[in-house]
Amino acid sequence: MDEEPICREGTREVIITLPREEDARESAALEVEVDRGVATYPYPLPEDTAEDFLDGRKGWGEAQNEGSSPSYVEIAANPSAIVQVKRDGEVLGEARWSEVREQGCVEASPRVQLEVVERGRNWVHTKVIDDATGKPVPCRVHFRSPEGIPYAPHGHHAHVNSNMGTWHFDVGGDVRLGQITYAYIDGTCQGWLPRGEVIVDVARGYEYEPLRTKVEIEPGQRTLELRLKRWRQMNEEGWYSGDSHVHFLSAQGSLTEAQGEDLNVVNLLQSQWGGLFTNTEEFTGGEMATDNGDYIVYVSQENRQHFLGHLILMGLKEPVMPWCSDGPGEAELGGTLEVPMAEWADRCREQGGSVVIPDLPSPNGEPASLIATGRADAVEMLRHGTYMHGEYYRYLNCGYKLPLVGGTDKMSSDVPVGIYRTYVQIPKDEPFTYDNWCKYMAAGRTFHSGGPLIRFSVDGHEVGATVQLPGNGGTVEVLAEAESVVPIHTLEVVQEGRVVASAEETKGTRKLSLKAEVKVEGHSWLAARCSGPGYEQSVPHFDGWGRGIMAHTSPVYLACGGEWWMFNQETAQYMLTLVDGSLHYIRHNSRLHLRGDITHHHGEEDHLAYLERPFLQAQEAIHRRIHQLGVPH
Structure with missing residues (x-):
């Protein structure tokens, strides 16, 4: 032959x-x-x-x-x-x-x-070392040849699911950002690397300097050491990061990826998708943490209804059922409307949990009612956009104190946990625990980060605080600073949504700061934000959503001559319109069982009255504010 x-x-x-x-x-x-x-x-x-x-x-x-x-x-x-x-x-x-x-x-x-282009290859054991501690550090890594051919660590993918979609499929252990698939490792890995020039790309969240460099693999070489340098230690400053909104990972997988992204908290959420129930087996009613307590995963829920809206329930001790309601795509085919979001919020609060409205305001049925009745502890921004900002500012300007949180809604391998994250400030005399993280999130001591780390103070008061001023107002000093491992172009201070101070670098930079005097004529709020050119033109990440690089603080509130309050009649009417629309949907469009045929989970005889109740409460609360202020309508 x-x-x-x-x-x-x-x-x-x-x-x-x-x-x-x-x-x-x-x-x-x-x-x-x-x-x-x-x-x-x-x-x-x-x-x-x-x-x-x-x-x-x-x-x-x-x-x-x-x-x-x-x-x-x-x-x-x-x-x-x-x-x-x-x-x-x-x-x-x-x-x-x-x-x-x-x-x-x-x-x-x-x-x-x-x-x-085969040049030969070696089986190489790689360690990624924290430059300060000298110990292996969890991170994500990517190896490639000069031509761009990837060499994944053994046990990981060179191309997650062959670069195809990964919704609820192949979600954990690797992440894809555009062209690149990264492997999450504990600081060590092994596998084939080509001889000669190799390009490595290593990252660990937003507080470490990413490493992208060339190394040389010689014939016979069997080890490689890389070093990552931490440039900021937010925990030492009292700030702890978390992702409010993660799906489909396992609890252990969440902990692995949290460490790889230097993310202190992952809220892993059970939910329902028609006939699919996810993460049921992960729920324990308690937290899962690393031995040193620096990284925590808590399995809770996102309860969803396709018209009324979605709700994140944090810190549950027991599941709040039903998880979803009223048919596809959230609940089962042909399912009936069994529960309003207010009921989910109340059951969560009864357990000492925290309630977050995700992706404000979508879907935009019940969020206004939850806000009007004080059932929302915070609101989440999943993407950078004028509409999302406008909705958030609208409620603040109507006198509702709403902390801002960042989350990813991770459901696929092209979204890293914490690419949008929430930093929560915990007093230095209190320990970092999940309960404290939720407590101070609800207190408004937060900023949302899609890369930049932002500081903001008003007359020395930090985010979440209420600054007392005389009845005729006055002038306050604002200090803002943003630093970032990804490029930023604009840093702004907004008052009631209007830009009152800014700093800009059109070519992009890693650091911006400003100091300004802002005039205050009545009850108001201030916040700091940073992003791309002109702020609204954000530079996109390479994740599957193309989210904009940004950061935004929760407000500092300014009270003039008494307790803080604000009111906007247009927003109040907008909220009443949403409440009326939700009531109309419940009465005329939702799917309901015939009365008398069903014993519902709540045990009440009149199911329609049960569904309507929180919306009627919201109507009353909004009207009460209008009447107290003597506003004609």
Whole structure:
């Protein structure tokens, strides 16, 4: 025989280049067939050069190559094998494997070039060391060749789910940010690395300097040490980070990824998605923590209704059921409206838990009623946008104190836990515990971060405080500072939603600060925020949502000559309209069982009256405020 009938060689990496621009731009996947061997799926390589990548946004991903050239594939074949490159069944080019190997680079056709880039490889044990402690530190890592071919640590993916969707699928242990899949490790990993030049990309949340650099792997080398440097220790300053909104990870997986992102708290939420119930088995009614107590996972719930809204229930000791209501896509097919969100909030509060309205204001049925009746401890911002900011400011300007929290709504592997996170300030004479984190979140001692770490004070008072001024107001001094491992362009102080002080660096920077005097003529609030050019034009992360890099504090409230209050008649009427709309939905559109056929979970005879009650309470609360202020309506 001229050759073995069965290929006995290992795979070699081959880069596929499509010289014609129209072929290269085409997003349809390439197919590689080998008649006497095997080939992996081909994957697009980065469009940027290695040098461009090294100068890019370290540790936080890379733009996805949406085309199909260059791509890479791994091939193991007999010398006589024919390698074909196809798209939608059409052969774009073919070459004999022996020629590809011997020549290194061949023109398979005018439309296809094949190049072998295998340089040999070593099985390498890697340690990532905290530069201050000298000990391995949990983080996420990515290794690649100069061409961009990924080398995942053993046990991890080079491409999570082959770069396809991952909703409730393949969610834990790895994360994809655009082109790059990162592996979460405990500070150690092992696996194949190519000989010669290797590019590493390592990150650990927002308080460590990301590391993106070249290393050299010599023949025979079996170990590699990398070092991460912490540039900020927020815990020592009394601030503790958390993600308000995570789905589908296991409790242990949440703890692993929390440590990899240096995230102190993960709120892992049970929920229902039609007939699918998730994380049921994870609930214990208590926290799960690392031995040193620095990282905590608490399994609670997100209860959801498609029209009235969603609600995060933190710190539950017992489940609050039913989890979802009134049919798809939240509850079961044909399901009836069994519970308003107010009932969920009340049951959570009875257990000593905290209630957060996620992704304010969507869905926008019951949030206004919850806010009017004081059932919401905080509101969450999942994305950077004018609409979300406007809704938040609207309620503040109507006199409702609402702390701001950040969360991810992580449901897939293209969202890192804590890419949007909440920093909560706990007094230095009190310990970091989950209960204290929730307590001071509800007290408004928070800022939302999608990268920047922001400080803000008004006459020396920090976020969440109420500053007492004379009845005629006065002038206050505001100090704001933002530092970030990802670029920021604008730092602003807003008063009642209006910009009253700002600092800007049009080219982007890592640090901005400002000091200003702000005139106060009556009850008011101030907050600090930072983001991209002009603030509203945010620079997107490479996560699946393309969330904007930003930070925003909860307010400092300014009370003039007495207890703080504010009122806006337009917002009050807006809230009444939402309450009326929800009542109309309940009475005329929701699916309900016939009266007398059902004994409901609440045990009341009149189910419709039970559903209407919190909305009638909200109407009364809003009208009471209007009448107390003597506002005609």
